[in-house]
Amino acid sequence: MPVHLSAPDPAKLFPVAGVRIGVAEAGVRKQGRKDLTVFLLDEGTSVGGVFTQNRFCAAPVQVCRERLAAGAGIRALLINTGNANAGTGEDGLVRARQASAALAALLHVQPEQVLPFSTGVIMEPLPVERIEAGLPAALADAQPAHWARAAEGIMTTDTVPKAFSTKAQVGGAEVTVTGISKGAGMIRPNMATMLGFLATDAKVAPELMHQLAFELAEGSFNRVTVDGDTSTNDSFLVLATHKAANAPVTSLDSADGRALKAAMLDVARQLAQAIVRDGEGATKFITVRVEGGKTAQECRQVAYAIAHSPLVKTAFFASDPNLGRILAAVGYAGIADLDQTTIDLYLDDVHVAKHGGRNPAYREEDGQRVMKQAEITVRVLLGRGDAADTVWTCDLSHDYVTINADYRS
Secondary structure, three states, rough: OOOOOOOOOHOOOOOOOOEEEEEOOOOOOOOOOOOOOEEEOOOOEEEEEEEOOOOOHHHHHHHHHHHHHHHOOOOEEEEEEEEOOOOOOHHHHHHHHHHHHHHHHHHOOHHHEEEEEEEEEOOOOOOHHHHHHHHHHHOOOOOOHHHHHHHHOOOOOOOOOEEEEEEEEEEEEEEEEEEEOOOOOOOOOOOOOEEEEEEOOOOOOOOHHHHHHHHHOOOHHEEOOOOOOOOOOOEEEEEOOOOOOOOOOOOOOOHHHHEEEEHHHHHHHHHHHHHHHHHOOOOOEEEEEEEEEEEHHHHHHHHHHHHHOOHHHHHOOOOOOOHHHHHHHOOOOOOOOOOOOOEEEEEEEEEEEEEEEEOOOOHHHHHHHHHHOOOEEEEOOOOOOEEEEEEEEEEEEEHHHHHHHOOOO
């Protein structure tokens, strides 16, 4: 079961003017499940995206990068689950383009105006004929309010759909932000085995969209890890439909730009944290906060050493305050001039280690009390400077092995 995460209430997800969403059952991998989703975007929608840093990236990632770089006005997104279309070579590129061309023909737009996304099993041919056959039903289903259906339609090993909304005042007007994501395993920064789609009706200068997507990902999806694996298909897309009445945002550093980014980052972080809360087999949600570093980068380096450690993660699953594992991870994080005598460690309010050694006031029962909680904060003080950063992770359970052992069956 996910950690303090429930399915979204469709009534609490605000439609974004200029976006319609349709979902269908195409039988991409299994019958009787929502697995084909289309986003239909009004003309003039601005789009920015960031993608996996895995060099072995999937065919749809390659196609999306090409089409965004070409600057074509994007009019639709085509998303399938059940098949990643990764590790498929030139044939995979052909199939990704064929599927997006089929949707483009139905919409009377150019193929280059459709972005394809896939998630699921790697190294299997994309069943384009099933996707093409499912497109009419997906288009017939298209409605502005179908965000919850879309969140369900992009799931793989997720146990609950993930979607959040907010409204904010930007440029003298109310703007809407709504987003969905999927992901539960192969989750690591740079990015995760995830798909994320975040839309706003705000007016945003098109040239800002890539930077906006990058900054939002840096503050959310690039701060989570489940198992330390970087997937082949990770994609995070940001849409601005320009339908709101706000004064156009022309700089992310302006007051309006900061207000919009704050609203979008709030939703993006909820989506990213939902992925961790629904991590494969997860029973605990863990915040790792590292403070007192020379730079934010070295704080992240230490935080990820802790968050990736199988020994740390299994100790959390067992509610075992074997906290020397955390100190060991701090030590091997790769900071060459780290002075262990300046390091303090806290579990929530419990001061575990002081000046690099066990705090004389620390009691095992206090550590165990915290370790039994469903949500835990690990706080490390490096004593090297004023920088800080945070990542979110989960424990590693027996169920993680079972889920991934059975993934293709």
